[in-house]
Amino acid sequence: MRRLRVGILDLVSNGPAHGMYSRLMNANLASIMPQVIGVWCEEAGHDVRLVCYTGFENLDDELPSDTDLLFIGAFSESAQLAYAISNRYRQRGVVTVLGGPHARCYPEDAVNYFDYVLGFTDKALLNDVLGECMPHRPVGVAVSAARQPVELPGVQARWKFIAQTLEKAPTIKIIPMLASLGCPYTCSFCIDSTVDYQTLGADQIRDDLRFLLTKMKRPRIGWHDPNFGVRFDETLGAIEDAVPPGRVDFIAESSLSLLSEARLPRLQKNGFKALLPGIESWFSLNNKSRSGKLDGMEKVRQVSDHVNMVLRHVPYVQTNFVLGLDCDEGPEPFELTKRFLDLTPGAFPGYSLLSAFGRAAPLNLEFQRAGRVLPFPHHFLNNNLAMNVKPKNYSWSGFYERVVDLTQYTFSWPAIAKRAIANKSTIPRMMNVVRAVSSEGFGRMAYYQRVRELLDRDRTVREYFDGESDALPGFYTDRVRHDLGPFWNDLPRGGLRHDQNAYAHAEATQELSTIGVRTVAPAPAPALAN
Numbered sequence: 001m002r003r004l005r006v007g008i009l010d011l012v013s014n015g016p017a018h019g020m021y022s023r024l025m026n027a028n029l030a031s032i033m034p035q036v037i038g039v040w041c042e043e044a045g046h047d048v049r050l051v052c053y054t055g056f057e058n059l060d061d062e063l064p065s066d067t068d069l070l071f072i073g074a075f076s077e078s079a080q081l082a083y084a085i086s087n088r089y090r091q092r093g094v095v096t097v098l099g100g101p102h103a104r105c106y107p108e109d110a111v112n113y114f115d116y117v118l119g120f121t122d123k124a125l126l127n128d129v130l131g132e133c134m135p136h137r138p139v140g141v142a143v144s145a146a147r148q149p150v151e152l153p154g155v156q157a158r159w160k161f162i163a164q165t166l167e168k169a170p171t172i173k174i175i176p177m178l179a180s181l182g183c184p185y186t187c188s189f190c191i192d193s194t195v196d197y198q199t200l201g202a203d204q205i206r207d208d209l210r211f212l213l214t215k216m217k218r219p220r221i222g223w224h225d226p227n228f229g230v231r232f233d234e235t236l237g238a239i240e241d242a243v244p245p246g247r248v249d250f251i252a253e254s255s256l257s258l259l260s261e262a263r264l265p266r267l268q269k270n271g272f273k274a275l276l277p278g279i280e281s282w283f284s285l286n287n288k289s290r291s292g293k294l295d296g297m298e299k300v301r302q303v304s305d306h307v308n309m310v311l312r313h314v315p316y317v318q319t320n321f322v323l324g325l326d327c328d329e330g331p332e333p334f335e336l337t338k339r340f341l342d343l344t345p346g347a348f349p350g351y352s353l354l355s356a357f358g359r360a361a362p363l364n365l366e367f368q369r370a371g372r373v374l375p376f377p378h379h380f381l382n383n384n385l386a387m388n389v390k391p392k393n394y395s396w397s398g399f400y401e402r403v404v405d406l407t408q409y410t411f412s413w414p415a416i417a418k419r420a421i422a423n424k425s426t427i428p429r430m431m432n433v434v435r436a437v438s439s440e441g442f443g444r445m446a447y448y449q450r451v452r453e454l455l456d457r458d459r460t461v462r463e464y465f466d467g468e469s470d471a472l473p474g475f476y477t478d479r480v481r482h483d484l485g486p487f488w489n490d491l492p493r494g495g496l497r498h499d500q501n502a503y504a505h506a507e508a509t510q511e512l513s514t515i516g517v518r519t520v521a522p523a524p525a526p527a528l529a530n
Helices: 020-029 032-043 076-090 101-105 123-132 155-166 202-213 232-242 264-269 296-311 332-343 362-369 396-410 413-422 426-437 439-457 459-465 474-490 502-509
Strands: 005-011 047-053 069-074 095-099 116-118 141-145 174-177 220-223 249-252 272-275 278-280 316-323 348-353 516-520
Touching: 005 032, 005 076, 020 426, 020 439, 032 047, 032 069, 032 095, 032 123, 032 155, 032 174, 047 155, 069 076, 069 101, 076 095, 076 101, 076 474, 095 101, 116 123, 123 141, 155 174, 155 202, 174 202, 202 232, 264 272, 272 426, 296 316, 296 332, 316 332, 316 426, 332 348, 332 396, 348 396, 348 426, 362 502, 396 439, 413 426, 426 439, 439 459
Parallel strands: 005 047, 005 069, 069 095, 095 116, 116 141, 141 516, 174 220, 220 249, 249 272, 272 316, 278 316, 316 348
Antiparallel strands: none
């Protein structure tokens, strides 16, 4: 195998960023898999340069040059930027590869702009790509392993790439780690709902934590597990073996069903400073919130009591909701969320608009077959800038009116003050205020108000939302042009459009569209402890 010059680009942002919260946190949102690819490429004998784009760099200056093979890791919101960069490199003769969530969600579209599109990626599959490293044009190939890797390089192996990214974080620096892959829950809207749950090994957790204590006085670790703590005793035992109490701070996304009263003191003792449980809905998905058959106001009271109990042990809690689910109807879901905010002032609410990301989840196939998915450019698919699923029980104007009302209630100055008073610790209080007055609060509130106005005043917007026209309104085209800046001219022809029903079309013909798919079988998986 010839020695390759490999560039790796982790797109945290889809364009220049400006907000205070983005300045604080974007570098801490770096993905693990681009770092893993970097380690594996170096182990195969190749020269590697990894760049994490946070939105505050001059991307033209940051992009790796003298490259034979370029990997880009992207969420769907960065797809248009990824397509433009790939086009620029391919014109120079560089072979390009797309990985990350967008590659898994939209392979039918991505193969039009990349030579390789990677689904599940293990070391064997990567070595096949490195060994071949040839252009596939005009249509690339989608390549996938049969399952997620059974092991990944840990923090020590990835440290070179982690450290260079952390240099971009001005104050708060968070190291990304994984204890597991997949999720045992089957939420129909989630990309991990069909991924087998597996742990990655307690020994690696111990080794990585001990290594970090040699590098940082008090590391902050963000667990990237879709649902941290499923094997609670095993995972916490590994942490306790490696870390003296009070030496490391942890952040994790978990479910209320795992955060029982008996477990919270142990999390507190071991330095868990922030938890992000998913509530999602007041009328469904009760297995995650441990609310049994309760719904409506009964569920609000039960969940509020639970979250307040968590806050007595963990200083920062973000509660996650999905707005626009089919089980929602009328004003009640939004009003219940307001009551939850009143009862739980210390929690920061995270709102996501129901979105269908291509092949990401089983529910998307149902939406596509029903003709409910809109062809919004990927650039807007970040759960906030566009809801690409027609709501079942609301008109568009009615839905956005309620979203505007809820965000105004959530990010009013009285609500911000209540959260600040309820948060006793300095950093949680500061983070909640910054998030509220930055793009996540005031910014989204203003954006939703603008969309609501356009639905009434701009016929092209209303026709697009109603599915009467597939011509993208100027409001959205102008936003992409602005965000891409100098890369707008590199966006390939047709790069703003995609077949929003490609998943359903492929299922109907029992094939992955016109893509040449090659699935690489994994090595036998070791037995996992119960």
